[in-house]
Every structure is written in C-alpha cells, then in structure tokens.
Amino acid sequence: MYAPFELDIPTDLPGALAALANGAGETVLPIAGGTNLIVDIRARRERPDRMVGLGEVDELKGMEFGPERIAIGGRTTVSDLLRAPEIAREAPALIDAARLFGGLMVRNTGTVAGNIASGSPAADLVPPLLTLDAELTLASANATRTMALDDYYLGYKEDARTPDELITRIAWPRLPANAVNSFYKLARRKGDAITVTGVAVTLAAADGRCTRARIALCSVAPVVFRARQAEALLEGRALTPALIDEAAAEAAAAARPIDDIRASADYRRHTALALTRRLVGQAWDRLA
Amino acid sequence: MSRTESDAGARPNVQFRQVGKPLTRTDAPGKVTGRTPYAGDYVMPNTLHMRVLRADVASARLTRLDVSKARALKGVACVLTAADMPDRTSATDIPGQTGQKRLDTDQPILVKDRVRYFGEPLALIAAETRDIADHAAELIEFELEPIPGVYDPLEALKPGAALVYGADNIVAERKIRKGDIEAGFAEADLVIENTYKTPFQEHAFLEPEVGLAWVDENDVVNIRVSTQVIEHFRPIADAIGVPHNKVRVRGALVGGGFGGKEDLTVEVYLALLAKHTGRPVRLEYSREDSFVGHGKRHPFVLTYRTGVTNEGKITAMDVQMIADAGAYVFLSPYVVLYALVAAPGPYRVDNLNVFARAVATNNMYTSAFRGFGALQACAAYEQQMDEIAGTLGIDRLELRRRNFLKTGEPMSTGFVPPSAIWTEQCAEQAWAALGEPAPVQGPIRTGRGLACYQQSYGRLTFLHDTSEAWVGVEMDGTVVVRSGVTDIGAGQISALGQIAVEVLGVTLDNVVIYNSDSAVTPLAGTTTATRALYMTGNAAKQAAETLRARLVERAAREFGVEAGDVDMAFNEVFVIDRPEKTMPLVNLVRICAAEGIHRSELAIFRAPFGDFLDPETGQGQAHPDYAYGAHAVEVSVDVETGEVEVLKSIAAHDVGQCINPAAVEGQIQGGAQNGQGYALSEEMLYEEGRLVTPSFSEYLMPTAMDMPRVECIILESRSGVGPFGAKGIGEPAMTAVAPAIANAVADAIGVRVFEMPITPERVVRALQQRDAS
Numbered sequence A: 001m002y003a004p005f006e007l008d009i010p011t012d013l014p015g016a017l018a019a020l021a022n023g024a025g026e027t028v029l030p031i032a033g034g035t036n037l038i039v040d041i042r043a044r045r046e047r048p049d050r051m052v053g054l055g056e057v058d059e060l061k062g063m064e065f066g067p068e069r070i071a072i073g074g075r076t077t078v079s080d081l082l083r084a085p086e087i088a089r090e091a092p093a094l095i096d097a098a099r100l101f102g103g104l105m106v107r108n109t110g111t112v113a114g115n116i117a118s119g120s121p122a123a124d125l126v127p128p129l130l131t132l133d134a135e136l137t138l139a140s141a142n143a144t145r146t147m148a149l150d151d152y153y154l155g156y157k158e159d160a161r162t163p164d165e166l167i168t169r170i171a172w173p174r175l176p177a178n179a180v181n182s183f184y185k186l187a188r189r190k191g192d193a194i195t196v197t198g199v200a201v202t203l204a205a206a207d208g209r210c211t212r213a214r215i216a217l218c219s220v221a222p223v224v225f226r227a228r229q230a231e232a233l234l235e236g237r238a239l240t241p242a243l244i245d246e247a248a249a250e251a252a253a254a255a256r257p258i259d260d261i262r263a264s265a266d267y268r269r270h271t272a273l274a275l276t277r278r279l280v281g282q283a284w285d286r287l288a
Numbered sequence B: 001m002s003r004t005e006s007d008a009g010a011r012p013n014v015q016f017r018q019v020g021k022p023l024t025r026t027d028a029p030g031k032v033t034g035r036t037p038y039a040g041d042y043v044m045p046n047t048l049h050m051r052v053l054r055a056d057v058a059s060a061r062l063t064r065l066d067v068s069k070a071r072a073l074k075g076v077a078c079v080l081t082a083a084d085m086p087d088r089t090s091a092t093d094i095p096g097q098t099g100q101k102r103l104d105t106d107q108p109i110l111v112k113d114r115v116r117y118f119g120e121p122l123a124l125i126a127a128e129t130r131d132i133a134d135h136a137a138e139l140i141e142f143e144l145e146p147i148p149g150v151y152d153p154l155e156a157l158k159p160g161a162a163l164v165y166g167a168d169n170i171v172a173e174r175k176i177r178k179g180d181i182e183a184g185f186a187e188a189d190l191v192i193e194n195t196y197k198t199p200f201q202e203h204a205f206l207e208p209e210v211g212l213a214w215v216d217e218n219d220v221v222n223i224r225v226s227t228q229v230i231e232h233f234r235p236i237a238d239a240i241g242v243p244h245n246k247v248r249v250r251g252a253l254v255g256g257g258f259g260g261k262e263d264l265t266v267e268v269y270l271a272l273l274a275k276h277t278g279r280p281v282r283l284e285y286s287r288e289d290s291f292v293g294h295g296k297r298h299p300f301v302l303t304y305r306t307g308v309t310n311e312g313k314i315t316a317m318d319v320q321m322i323a324d325a326g327a328y329v330f331l332s333p334y335v336v337l338y339a340l341v342a343a344p345g346p347y348r349v350d351n352l353n354v355f356a357r358a359v360a361t362n363n364m365y366t367s368a369f370r371g372f373g374a375l376q377a378c379a380a381y382e383q384q385m386d387e388i389a390g391t392l393g394i395d396r397l398e399l400r401r402r403n404f405l406k407t408g409e410p411m412s413t414g415f416v417p418p419s420a421i422w423t424e425q426c427a428e429q430a431w432a433a434l435g436e437p438a439p440v441q442g443p444i445r446t447g448r449g450l451a452c453y454q455q456s457y458g459r460l461t462f463l464h465d466t467s468e469a470w471v472g473v474e475m476d477g478t479v480v481v482r483s484g485v486t487d488i489g490a491g492q493i494s495a496l497g498q499i500a501v502e503v504l505g506v507t508l509d510n511v512v513i514y515n516s517d518s519a520v521t522p523l524a525g526t527t528t529a530t531r532a533l534y535m536t537g538n539a540a541k542q543a544a545e546t547l548r549a550r551l552v553e554r555a556a557r558e559f560g561v562e563a564g565d566v567d568m569a570f571n572e573v574f575v576i577d578r579p580e581k582t583m584p585l586v587n588l589v590r591i592c593a594a595e596g597i598h599r600s601e602l603a604i605f606r607a608p609f610g611d612f613l614d615p616e617t618g619q620g621q622a623h624p625d626y627a628y629g630a631h632a633v634e635v636s637v638d639v640e641t642g643e644v645e646v647l648k649s650i651a652a653h654d655v656g657q658c659i660n661p662a663a664v665e666g667q668i669q670g671g672a673q674n675g676q677g678y679a680l681s682e683e684m685l686y687e688e689g690r691l692v693t694p695s696f697s698e699y700l701m702p703t704a705m706d707m708p709r710v711e712c713i714i715l716e717s718r719s720g721v722g723p724f725g726a727k728g729i730g731e732p733a734m735t736a737v738a739p740a741i742a743n744a745v746a747d748a749i750g751v752r753v754f755e756m757p758i759t760p761e762r763v764v765r766a767l768q769q770r771d772a773s
C-alpha cells in the first residue's frame, strides 16, 4: 500500500526547480525513473508528501560532446548511455557498468542523476564517473553550482545536495590519448543483481610511466569512494607487478565493508584487492 | 535438439501421425496473445479483497490478539481469528484419494496460541478494497512472547532441544537394509565417506498464489484458484466443516507450480471468508507473501560412506540423510521416502543401508518441490561418485559404467523397474556432446562435470493412484476431451489432446480439452510426481482406444471388411491399402448417432497398487517405474573471485516416448535453469527462522545472461509404462543438473565445495582452506 502523495509534472527546468523550492513544511522529492524511489516508498523507507516528476523536463536530457569535455543531462537513462557510440569511446567503464545494470526495463527508465542521488553504496555508475573526474551541476531556483563528484558524498546516504537542488548535468574531461578506463561488477549472478564488489580504474601512460591513476570502488564501504593512496602509489611510476600488488592492497585497506546477505566483509576485501590488481594490471598491459 | 530412437531391447518403432511431433500446443495461442485467463484474471461483481496477517517471529506464544479496531474500520467486512472458528486444522498430508491424516501435526488454520514459524497466519481480513484490507491489518494488535526455537535439524535431534511439537522432533524415519553391509565393506579395498549439504529452494513461479471464491445458489463454495491439485476440495470441505460435495475447485491454467502449489495455499482462507461473508472474495499473494506463504524444498544433510574395490566396483553403501521438515509435517514423510529409495542412484548396490529422517524445526515448513527428495539424494550420490573416481584415479564416466544398474536388475528396494534403463546411453551422449574444452586463461579455470540420475514417475504405489479421462466425438467429427487434470504450464492438457487425436485419426486443431474442474470433469488426480502424462495420458489413450474400436467396428461393417483392416487418419476412415474405400469421419459419426452407438467413453487408469515398503528392510515396490538420464556441463571458475560461469549445459534423457518434443525440450530447458540456480545462486537465508531474502532482489535465479545454450538430447526407449511407452520428464529434467555443476567446479579448481549453493564466496573459502593446509 502506498501512502498518498501529490505529484507535480513540470514541463521545463524552471518549473521543476520552482516546484522543488516551495516545499516549506513538506517532504518534496524529485522523481526521475523511480526505480529507486518507488521501491523505497513501497518499503516505507521514504514517505514524500509531494513528488516532482522530471519526465517532461527536456533540459535534463541530451548529451554534448565538446572538444575537451563531455556532458550529459541528469535525466540520461542507462539505455541512453548504451546507445551512444561516443560514450563507448570516451567512457568505456560507464558502458561496462551500464551493460550489467539491472534488467532492460530498469535500464530504460533508471537515470544517471538518480543513480548518483540515490546515495547507494552499490551505485554502479558512480565508480566509473569518479575515475573520469566527473563534475556535477547542481541547480536550484536561485542558484547553480558545480562540484566534483568526489566531493558529493558526505557519508552513508548523505550528500551535499540541498533538497531543492537538482543534478542537472554530469560532465567530465575527455580521456587523455593513451588511457584505459574500465569497470568490473562482481555480483551473485550476471544479470540484474546488486553489486557485491565493483571496481573502476582509469590509467593513462606516457613514456613508460603512469601519468594518471584513478581507482574507485563501490559496495565495499558506506559510500562509493576513490582509493587515493593506491592512486598515489601508481602515479608517476613505471608499474611493476609488485607495485600493482601494493596498490591493490592499499585499495582493499581503504575499504570498510560489511557482512550482509550477499557476502561477508572478508570476501569483499579479498575481491576488492583481487579486482583492483586485475584491472590495474590489465590496463597497464594494454598501455605498454 | 537431437533424438535417438530405440535400439535393441526396446519395442519396435511405431508409425505415429500426431504423437512425437513438435506440434503447437493447444494452450499456446491463448497464452501468446494474452487471451488466456489465469486464476487472478477472473472477476465478479461485489467482490471483497483479502489479506492474511502473519506472525513476524518464528517461535512464540500468542498472548494477545485484538482485532476490534480492524473490525470497526469502515469498509472492513470480516476479520477472522482462531477464536472465530472451531478447532479446525488444514491438512495437506497426501493430497488426493487416500484419506490418511495425522491430526496432531496438522497445521491449525490460524494460530490459536503457538506460533511455530515466521509468517504463520494470525488473522484473515476481507474488505471492500485491498487498501482497506491492508490498513485493517495494521490496526490489528497482537503480542507474541518469544519461545526458544530450534533452527537446525541437527540441533533439533539433540537431547534437550526445543520441541516444535510432539515428544521429539522426528517427523519421519525410513530405512533400507539390503544385503549384508558388513560383508560388503569387508570386501572393499577402500571406504570413502563424505557429507554433502543441500539448501532450501523457492519455487518462484511467475504467478504467485491467487484465487476467487463464492457461494453459489446450491450453497456450494466455488473456488477458482491457481493450483496443481483440484482434489483438495475434500480437505477444504473438512477444514470449513461442510460436506465434500459442497466445495468445487475450478482450476485455471497455472503460471507455474514446481510442487509449490501441490499443498493447499489460499483455498481454505478463501472458502472461510466466502462462507462467512456470503460475498465473492479474492486473495492474491504479493511476491513477498508468496515467499513466506508456501513450503520450500527440504534442505538435506547427506552422509555417504561407500566401499569400493580398486577396480571401482561398489561393494557397500551406507547413507544417512537428515531433512529439515520445518514447522509442520506437510509432505515431509514422503519426501524422505523418495530420498531413501533414490539413495544409491542409478547404480547397482547389493549391500545397502539407508537411514533417512525428516526433522522438525522452527524454519519455514518444507514440502514438495520438483525432484522431491530424490533430487537431493542425486546431489550427493553423484558428487560421491566423482570423489570415488578421483581417489581411485578412474575416469569418471568409466567408474559409473562399472556400476550402472542395468535393465532387468533390482534397484534399492529390490524391485525390478519394468522399463529399459538407458543411463549409460544418456551419459555417453551427454558427455560426448561437450566437445572441445574451452581454453584456460589466467585465473579462469575450466572444468567438466557429469551426473546421472534415477527419478520415479507416478506416485507411490501404496497410494493406489487412479486417473480418469473422457473422450467424445462430436456430430461434426470434432473431438472433446474432459479430464480434471491441471495444466501447470508444461503442456499437460495439450498432450492429452495429442494422444486422443492420434488414436482417433484427427488433427490437433480438431480437439478441445476441458480440464481442472472438480465437479464436472472426471477426476484425474494431481499434477505432481511426474504423473500427469503417465496417469491421465494412459486414461485418455484408453478412452480413445475404446471409442475408436467402436467406431472402427461400425465402419468395418459399412465397408464390408474386418475391423483390423480399417484405419483412421486426418479426419478420414478408410480400408488400409484400398483408397476407394474411404469416408469422412463425420459420416461415420452420423451413422453411429443415428443408430445410438455411444460416441464417447470414460476411462479410469489404475497405476499398479502396492503395499507400503517393508518398514524394516525398505524392500518392495515404491513406484510404478523410473526414468533415467544424465546431465553434463562445462564451467569456468575465476579462482580469485570464485565466480562460476556455466559454459555448456547438455541434457540427455530417455523419455520413453516423446509425445511433443517441443514440450519435452521446454521441460529440459527449464530444468537446466532450475538446477543451475539451485547449484549456484539461489539462496534462502533464515535468521532464527526469519526469512531475510524475501524478494527477487536477494533470491537470485539465473537470468538469460547467466544461462548458456542448453542442448537437449532426447532418447526414446519406448519402454515406459506411460502412453505409447512414455516415461516422464517434468522432474527428471532437473534432478542431475546441480551435481553436474558441482562436479565441474571441483574438476576446475581441484577442491570440492560440499555445500550448495556454490557461491563465489564458498569457492574462495574452499581454495583458501586448501592453500592453508
């Protein structure tokens, strides 16, 4: 049984932001695909008084492929990503994640901003976006600001967004010339399953050295996070198996996993290490 | 798909016109176009909507239950608790005809004072809308005072364990004592002992439990419900306290059963509230209700001690099995009986001891599930065969060959199955079809596994099973079949049609089948135990043959020939090899009608009636016959993450005679998926009896992305006791899949995971333990 709620369906961005702004005394939530929110409402984890549907807000759709940067609207669906050949070239990790994301129905309706804003530690699109140095545009009725995705999460299901803000755009710089970007989703089955351990990696190289290292992990801590110490070990160096092992151990040490019905904390730590080592190793092999 | 026909030892091939062809099933067009109504699609004016309120702990005393606020809510028509009904229980001991019942262990319809499992029903609500019923459920106040429970069958057997009911927690004990076990072990060069564990499993049918009930003008309670067993009308009548002829169960095409709709589900609740309110009532389980609302597959702990010679010949086998029966009896005594009989598998073991027990716990009750105990036995004996082969250094197929039970040899109970035993042919073909092995890459290892099985078809012979079918020819030559059999999605009724039209020489589009109505279609028994084709198929064949004989006799007179010279095909009746002597079937039917010759026939088929197995030795005939086959797989295992991928899945089954190869393949494909989930990913986790994986986001069946292409090899020995020599495929399709996968994983990584499901984490742990030792 659903508790009753009001539903606004604005037809443009100012309308949507206005609808979010005048929510004094009520719980107002934006709803995009609803693939998180409806589940939460049904389970009574969320009880909005009013929801603002984003389905008709065209400003939140679309992708731009600039000479330096790529930007996608917050309402871009997972299937939209899979249909864009440029994304496959410029953000292969995002495609790795999108291909194993939910089932077809969820991919057709679930959105990138919804994935980010859900704050789930198991949000699959977030590690790839972190390794791409993605930046978010947050807009409210009176202001627009940008922030690094890396600064967005404050704690378990806590983020920097104010209730009247929308994630309108997600943007990231094009990958440097000699770079590899990949994501691995480990789950209890291939199709339609919640990630047990997810690892994304970006590695760039020049002159036999690693010029950029980004490692991000999901489902192994209260928030999706970047393994900065592991990255620091790799950047500026020529990678060796021993160094890669060390970085992988760093990444696993940065994890703060829990035991749950899908896996134990030990297993998550074990696979965080194994997968980081594997992804970094494979990337380095391809760059060499 | 490939098919291998009969060779030496089996009956000769027969020329079929309809049977054995992959015809479009009679139920297909309606389903594909969405016109088929399922039980949940039926509506009636003035219907009330129901909700079941359930206990949220597994072991407790109900100290307070106050429904006054719920009753006072506007739009609530009725709230029932145990206080509102006499001390009635609802039994699903053995559905159908036997009338056996054990009162002390039957489940109370609603909790009176003691809660024994998580989800046990406390109250029934009927309201004008579902929302009101849900709201009413929230207004019911209850207090449950926890009682220490027991959640592990091994714990439940210990002295001083919490009692679920009765004097001890033992629900059933069965034994086989065959040959001389001591001598057998003395003869052995080697004794190998291992313990295997199998898990709970959820049926996860697409269509959760649903039904609609109303009281008609004759005071008969009618229930339109998704069920495998319309003959529950009798226990339903007993439970609500009306005569048996005052309950009518009308099935519908069922969106999956797998044993989960073999017991009563929503029927008694519906009947009670229809009776109490005098209005139509509807109850539809959500997926979450379904997870806690019906019994699961029994988890088993199986210890196999096998004596073998250095040449790989089994000399003795001692098997101990413990099954978790959960909080109520349901079909547990029969499930362990099946496991007992299946214990040695399709192998000749002359010195055999088996001891199988079902033990009560405060877990969810367990009952029927495709494979019914025999599948759990297979999961263990086939892993044990690989362990033996590995220890002796004998090829795994060769080891099996040296021990296979052969046609005409006595099985575990001393009974000689009447049909051909083609395990070896099936195993060889499945194994060979694996072809070239996939390459090994880095941390990805590959391995292969084989498993063979013996699975009964038809119910236990001491149940004295019968089935009826009626076949008639209309005045225009079209055919009608009537039989109470339920169709749970496997094509049960279409097969009856195919059999009837084969015999009567018409085509499948000329038949209409009426089924699944306990009041007006001849009672055919349950669609369980891989019995529908065997039992009802034989009944339909018998009816059609008697009718055909009558028609042919009249035609022979018309043609002036002997009856043996007349044949019927493609809606014509003719004299064999005399093309000028022919007439349309419709003309013959008109002649018969004009002369009052009976154009229909009701037949009853009786399975072999037997006595209960000897209680001390377990010797005797348990089932009418057995099916045999094999499953082979190739897997890859990531030794770092423990992920298992099934790369090839090949099934080879002797189905006796294929009635519809497309339907047979459907069963095999589904069985491969069902067994793969059981082996690898499906996991029901209970914490103190509370299900913590109550939805499809936690309970993971293989998706299309997880399944390889499943190859089906269909063998036809034409030796079975079903129609035209058919055996059965419903349960057999699944039985050997999981152990084949377990064996392939062990082959890939060199260490065995003794507990299913073989999760990535268990694989990693097994590897770590090996490396540590």
Ligand SMILES: Cc1cc2nc3c(=O)[nH]c(=O)nc-3n(C[C@H](O)[C@H](O)[C@H](O)COP(=O)(O)OP(=O)(O)OC[C@H]3O[C@@H](n4cnc5c(N)ncnc54)[C@H](O)[C@@H]3O)c2cc1C
Residues within 6 Å of the ligand: A029, A030, A031, A032, A033, A034, A035, A036, A037, A038, A039, A054, A074, A075, A100, A101, A102, A103, A106, A109, A110, A111, A112, A113, A114, A115, A116, A117, A118, A122, A123, A124, A125, A165, A166, A167, A168, A192, A193, A194, A195
């Ligand atoms: C069956 C199933 C399978 C799934 N599989 C996966 C999977 O494999 N991987 C995975 O990561 N997730 C998965 N999910 C979760 C979910 O689909 C994703 O997180 C999805 O991206 C959410 O997007 P949405 O548009 O549906 O969000 P919604 O449910 O509409 O919203 C989610 C949250 O974000 C907020 N929100 C939405 N849009 C915006 C915006 N523009 N600005 C600010 N806040 C916003 C909402 O208020 C809400 O709090 C699955 C869900 C289901 C039901």
